[in-house]
Amino acid sequence: MSLTVFSLAVLFTSIGAGAVGAILGLGGGILLIPILTVFYGVDLHYAMGASIISVIATSSGAAASYLRTGLSNLRIGLFLVMATISGALVGALLAGVVPTRALELILGLALSYSAYTTVKQLRDELPESPPDDPLALRFDLEGTYHDLRLEREVVYRAQRVVQGFCAMFGAGLLSGMLGIGSGAFKVLAMDYLMRLPMKVSTATSNFMIGLTAAASASIYWSRGDIHTLIAAPVAIGVLAGAYLGTTVMARLRNTTVRKLFLPVVVYLALSMIVRGLGLHLP
Amino acid sequence: MSRLRATFSVEHLVSRILLFGGLLGIGVVLLGLVLYAAHGGFRHHVLDLTRRPAGHPPGVFVSVRQVTGGLASRPIDPLALSALGLVILMVTPAVAVAAALPAFWCTGDRRYALIALVVLAMLALSATLAGSVH
Numbered sequence: 389m390s391l392t393v394f395s396l397a398v399l400f401t402s403i404g405a406g407a408v409g410a411i412l413g414l415g416g417g418i419l420l421i422p423i424l425t426v427f428y429g430v431d432l433h434y435a436m437g438a439s440i441i442s443v444i445a446t447s448s449g450a451a452a453s454y455l456r457t458g459l460s461n462l463r464i465g466l467f468l469v470m471a472t473i474s475g476a477l478v479g480a481l482l483a484g485v486v487p488t489r490a491l492e493l494i495l496g497l498a499l500s501y502s503a504y505t506t507v508k509q510l511r512d513e514l515p516e517s518p519p520d521d522p523l524a525l526r527f528d529l530e531g532t533y534h535d536l537r538l539e540r541e542v543v544y545r546a547q548r549v550v551q552g553f554c555a556m557f558g559a560g561l562l563s564g565m566l567g568i569g570s571g572a573f574k575v576l577a578m579d580y581l582m583r584l585p586m587k588v589s590t591a592t593s594n595f596m597i598g599l600t601a602a603a604s605a606s607i608y609w610s611r612g613d614i615h616t617l618i619a620a621p622v623a624i625g626v627l628a629g630a631y632l633g634t635t636v637m638a639r640l641r642n643t644t645v646r647k648l649f650l651p652v653v654v655y656l657a658l659s660m661i662v663r664g665l666g667l668h669l670p
Numbered sequence: 671m672s673r674l675r676a677t678f679s680v681e682h683l684v685s686r687i688l689l690f691g692g693l694l695g696i697g698v699v700l701l702g703l704v705l706y707a708a709h710g711g712f713r714h715h716v717l718d719l720t721r722r723p724a725g726h727p728p729g730v731f732v733s734v735r736q737v738t739g740g741l742a743s744r745p746i747d748p749l750a751l752s753a754l755g756l757v758i759l760m761v762t763p764a765v766a767v768a769a770a771l772p773a774f775w776c777t778g779d780r781r782y783a784l785i786a787l788v789v790l791a792m793l794a795l796s797a798t799l800a801g802s803v804h
Contacts, residue, residue, distance in 0.1 A: 392712045395703075415785040431721040441756060448692030448762050455685035462681045462770070466785050473792040477799070527781070599789065600686075603796035605760045609732065614731040616752045618719075620699045623759060626698050 390615065394428065399621040406562025406629020407444060410450035411637040412649050413593030413603060414441030414571040417610040418656070420622065430618060437613030440605050443571075445623045447598025449630030450591070453500035457638060458533035464546060464584070467527055468577075469596045471556035472563075472570065473603050478576040479564020488565060495562055499657035502576050506650050513642050514542060515583040523549035533588065536638050544585050560600070571597045572652055579646070586642040590649070677773045680773040680782075684766045691762030702752030709748060729753075764793050 405419045424604060454460030475559040505532035529546035546552065559573035571593050578589035608614055638647065706712065731737050731753045742749025767786050774783040 390712075395712070407732045428719070430719045433721045441759065444763060445692065445696075446757055448688045448695075448759065452685045452689035452692065455681045455688070462684060463782060466767070466770070466782065466789055470785065470788055470792065473796065477792065477796060480799070507678075535690075595694075599767065599793070600761040602760060603793050604748065609760070611729050612726045612732045614730070614756065615727070616731065616749045616756065618676065619756055620703055620752045623699055623756060624696055627692055 393492035395617070395621045398424070398428065398618065399625040400623025401620045402442065403629035403632070406446050406449065406626035407636065408593060408631035409446040409571075409626070410441075410630040410633025411590065411640070411645065411653060412571075413575045413590030413597070414418070414652065415439065415446055415597050417443060418572070418652065424618070433611070433613045433617050434615045437608045437611075437615060438619045440601050440608050441614065441623050442620040442626045443601035444598050444605065445626040446630045447594055447596075447601065449627045450634050451595035451598060453631065454591035454594060458531060459587055459638065460595045461529075461531045461584075461588060461592050462595070463527065464531070464578075464588075465592045465595040465599075466531060468553065468556045468574070468592075470571050471553045471600050472560035472574065472596060472600050475557040475560025475562075476564035476570075476603065477560075477599060480562040482561075488567060489664050489666060491562065491565065491664075492520055492660045496633055496657050496660030496662075496664050499660060502580065503650065503653045503657055505580055506576075506646060506653055509580070510650070511643060512646075513538070514585055515544070515547075515579070519547065521545070521549050529582075531588070533585075535587075537641050539624055542585060544588060546578075547583040548581050552577050555581055563600070570600065572649075572656055575649065576653065584646045586649070587637065587640070588643060620652050679786060680770055680779075683773050684770050687760060687766040687769055691758065691765060695757075695759030695762060698758060699752045700755075702748045702750070702755060705746070705748035705751060709745075711748065753792030764790065767793070 401423055402420065405423075407414055408419060417436070420439050420442050421432070421435045424430040424438060425432055426618060430438070453458050455462060521529075524546040527549070529549060530544060532541055532543050534540075535542045555577035556574065559570040559577065562573070563570040574593040574596055575589045578584045579586050584592070700792030726732065727742065729749045731740070731750065734757065737757065738752050739754045741754065767789050771783050773787040774780075774786055
């Protein structure tokens, strides 16, 4: 494949990945890495390096817009990212010490349960009015946004902050130990445990994934995994796609975002169980 | 009410930095690719998509010094320019948090200024650990 054709193909693929990532609060690696490796024949290391760039580009593009419109909550993002990054640091130190296959299996089962709860919540547009969580009040883990679809102001406050914080630490820990992205886990923790509106969960995840990716980008860079001619079209496409995704997401229902998110959780659960059982799919 | 306005201004600041950092990074990446095309890079080059165990192909930079070296060379290395754009993109989230720290402090929210400081320290620790390992 010539470089021109390759660059254009990757550019257009990345626009799609950026749009999906911006809507679902994911970095795009879950889509980009398989496409780059299977369809374009890119080495897995270069694909992972391009993926980390895609996470940061998605985050910059999407969070810039979401913070302006109030969908992304800066305080909740900063508060929770402390747990995620510290978890990732501990996870990186524990990598190789703890048996990863058992962890993958446990994670797969936990995700299967999350998929089940996501199905149960499919029709919930907004969480019920929350009881006051002392930590949420103390740390101002609340906010308001104007919902374009519902055509009204939505007021929300985080619940079960301790559980949410611990889940974020766990997400970071697994991310550091298993080398997987944790955007989906962040969304699940905010949506299911902390009972934030689904759109706030994905938008805030978009802000957080940029910070956690920035923390690990230097590792990929110094390893030589970031190939400019692969990462450059990815970055351009993903940023453009992220802007597109934010426009679409603002007009979606929370229930629609959750329905779009469900297949991602199911896919992650199955892939973790398969890895945990030591099976290799073709 | 004043607290709400203050919160919005910090979020607005972080939003602007993410937006302009992202656009600046992408602008520099694009400029590098345009120069690369002007030098005939896209006509002659067939991309090697396989990572070699030893040595890095053109387009892979592993340190900022390599990038600055490529920028200082004449004619300028267009891929070093694109790599600089990627570096700008990579540091943008940290710059946004660094800017949020004094912004929170100035609006009287010392708690979140401290949280921003902790997040920055963790990012610095991650970068240092990465540097020491690799």
